[in-house]
Amino acid sequence: MTAILEARGLGKRYGRRQALSDCTVSVPTGRVVGLVGPNGAGKSTLLQLACGMLTPTSGTIEVLGERPGSSPALMARVGFVAQDTPTYAALTIADHLRLGARLNPSWDRQFAERRINDLGLEPAQRAGKLSGGQRAQLALTLAVAKRPNLLILDEPVAALDPLARRGFLQSLMEFVAEDGATVVLSSHLVTDLERVCDHLIVLVGSRVQAVGDIDDLLATHFRLTSARRSAESLPEGMEVIQADHTDRQSTFVVRSATAIHDPSWTLEPLNLEDLVLTYMTQAAAGSRTDTRPALETQR
Amino acid sequence: MNEVTVIEFHVEARSGVSPYLQLVHQVRQALRLGLLSEGDRLPTVKDVAAKVAINPNTVLKAYRQLENEGLVSPKPGVGTFVTGTLGDTAVSEHEPLRQELRQWLARARGVGLDEESIEALFLTTFRSATEEER
Numbered sequence: 282m283t284a285i286l287e288a289r290g291l292g293k294r295y296g297r298r299q300a301l302s303d304c305t306v307s308v309p310t311g312r313v314v315g316l317v318g319p320n321g322a323g324k325s326t327l328l329q330l331a332c333g334m335l336t337p338t339s340g341t342i343e344v345l346g347e348r349p350g351s352s353p354a355l356m357a358r359v360g361f362v363a364q365d366t367p368t369y370a371a372l373t374i375a376d377h378l379r380l381g382a383r384l385n386p387s388w389d390r391q392f393a394e395r396r397i398n399d400l401g402l403e404p405a406q407r408a409g410k411l412s413g414g415q416r417a418q419l420a421l422t423l424a425v426a427k428r429p430n431l432l433i434l435d436e437p438v439a440a441l442d443p444l445a446r447r448g449f450l451q452s453l454m455e456f457v458a459e460d461g462a463t464v465v466l467s468s469h470l471v472t473d474l475e476r477v478c479d480h481l482i483v484l485v486g487s488r489v490q491a492v493g494d495i496d497d498l499l500a501t502h503f504r505l506t507s508a509r510r511s512a513e514s515l516p517e518g519m520e521v522i523q524a525d526h527t528d529r530q531s532t533f534v535v536r537s538a539t540a541i542h543d544p545s546w547t548l549e550p551l552n553l554e555d556l557v558l559t560y561m562t563q564a565a566a567g568s569r570t571d572t573r574p575a576l577e578t579q580r
Numbered sequence: 581m582n583e584v585t586v587i588e589f590h591v592e593a594r595s596g597v598s599p600y601l602q603l604v605h606q607v608r609q610a611l612r613l614g615l616l617s618e619g620d621r622l623p624t625v626k627d628v629a630a631k632v633a634i635n636p637n638t639v640l641k642a643y644r645q646l647e648n649e650g651l652v653s654p655k656p657g658v659g660t661f662v663t664g665t666l667g668d669t670a671v672s673e674h675e676p677l678r679q680e681l682r683q684w685l686a687r688a689r690g691v692g693l694d695e696e697s698i699e700a701l702f703l704t705t706f707r708s709a710t711e712e713e714r
Contacts, residue, residue: 313635447633455630472593479637496598496641542708547700552594 285310285431285463286331290340292487293326300326302487303340308465308480313457315474315495316467317557318484319565324467325364327484328435331465332361345430357387360429364436366420370409374402377423385427393426396452414445418452425456432456434466438473446470450477471554483557485564495553502556505533507546516541523559534559586620589632599634603642611651611666622652622660 286308293301301323308314316324329335330342333350342348347355368377374397382388397404400418408416417437424432434453438446454477457464468474474481474495481498483491491498502522505515509531512521519541523534534555540548551559587610591599610616622643629636643660646652651664688698 312637450633451630454633454636455626458626458629458636475593476591476599476632476634479635496600499598540707540711542704542711544704547704550597554594 283310284308286342286344286465288327288330288340288342291327291330291337291342292339293323293330293335294338301330304484304487304489306482306484306489306492308463308482310463311461312480313464313466313478314480314482315471315478316465316482316484317469317471317474318490319561322484323487324484325435328361328433328465328467332359332433334361353386357385357427358430360424360427360432362420362424362432362434362437365440366417366437368408368411368416368419368423371407373405373407374411374419375404377408377419378404378426381423381426387427389426389428392428393422396422396426400452412445414441414448417441417445417449421449421452421456425460428460428462430462432462432464434464436467436469438468438470446473453477471557475553481553481557483560485561488564490560490564491556498556499550499553501536501538502551502559503535503537503540503548504551504555505535505546505548507531523563586616586622589623589628591632591634600638600641600645603628603639604645607642607646607651608666611662611664616662618662618665620662621658622662624659 284307286306288304288306291301291304291306292299304323304327306327316328318324326335330337331344331349333344333348333356336350345355345358349359350356369380372380378390378393378397381393382390397419400415400422402411402415402419408419411419417440421434421437424434437453438449441449450473453464453466456462466474466478479495481491481493481495482489505519507530509526509529511531512524512533515521515533515535518537520536521533522536525532534551542548587606589603589606591602595602597605607616607622623631625636625639625643628634628639643652643654647654647660649664651662651666652660653663654660685698688701693701
């Protein structure tokens with residue numbers, strides 16, 4: 282598995298505030314990668330470092346084998362849609378496309394115009410008059426019309442209503458199906474990530490808490506309920522991620538290569554949202570202080 | 581290419597079943613119900629990805645699994661076509677199995693199991709038997 286983005290011990294400090302510290306993460310090529318974590322985990326900082334808008338204060342980051350922002354050739358291969366999908370309110374859609382064409386050597390004019398047409402947008406319309414969903418689609422068009430190898434999106438759908446969100450994700454998936462680009466997408470909406478991503482990175486407090494292909498994550502995590510028992514009494518090969526006990530009952534979130542069934546317990550699959558929440562809760566509780574990822578699965 | 585779409589996929593979030601398996605199940609189900617039959621073309625990966633807003637790799641993975649099961653086969657540059665069937669042979673076998681299952685259910689009720697206990701017993705046995713067969 283080759284990495285399109287590789288960060289080692291990456292850190293970013295603003296004055297006294299440490300936005301990201303000692304972050305080591307790898308993004309496999311050709312995947313749609315979901316980046317999830319609580320506010321302040323350093324997701325936006327990581328993404329801005331990846332596209333060269335920020336420079337690290339410690340550690341290293343490489344994108345397509347180079348330092349982000351180090352050459353125009355590299356910048357042409359990386360597309361970025363910042364948080365809240367910003368556009369220039371006073372400029373028309375046509376102006377945006379002209380700007381894109383001037384600034385990007387690899388600009389695909391036909392593709393951009395076709396997309397605007399397919400979306401039913403009027404080129405003479407000012408971006409400031411567009412709805413949130415339309416503005417997001419315009420920002421996506423600008424980022425994908427340069428035909429990037431790596432497309433980075435920072436919470437692109439957070440402010441959109443469900444219909445606009447679905448429309449945006451449809452456009453994004455159509456682009457991925459056409460171009461096969463690698464995408465890194467941060468979002469709090471795990472159900473969206475489950476649809477559109479095939480790889481997931483859970484980042485909490487600058488640390489990768491869980492990483493892997495989503496199918497593997499889903500196939501290896503279970504909720505186990507039984508009469509009260511200790512975590513140690515579970516069979517080998519079951520790693521306990523979280524344990525809750527009442528006087529009589531125990532509930533565990535376990536990671537196990539296969540589903541191990543036993544008459545003394547019930548085992549249910551864990552959905553992705555609960556899986557993410559479990560790792561986030563455990564990390565917040567500070568029970569995992571080691572630097573190695575708590576979980577690593579690979580295809 | 582403007583062909584009739586034979587089936588439409590959907591993906592249920594929060595089900596705990598990975599999206600690719602959901603697609604596989606939907607094709608199998610369509611085959612069982614006769615909505616899909618030999619020679620039908622499945623929608624293209626790009627169409628499914630764009631319409632359902634899911635990862636194209638997920639669609640590919642589902643189609644590959646269906647191919648491994650001998651239910652579909654890809655023709656490069658043309659599409660993925662249904663080549664297998666499900667269900668025909670099994671239907672005639674259903675009735676005797678149903679009879680046995682009914683007798684078993686009656687016995688279970690006879691010893692005082694309620695509906696939920698029966699369901700739990702069936703599911704755990706079914707799952708562990710499935711695991712052992714693998």
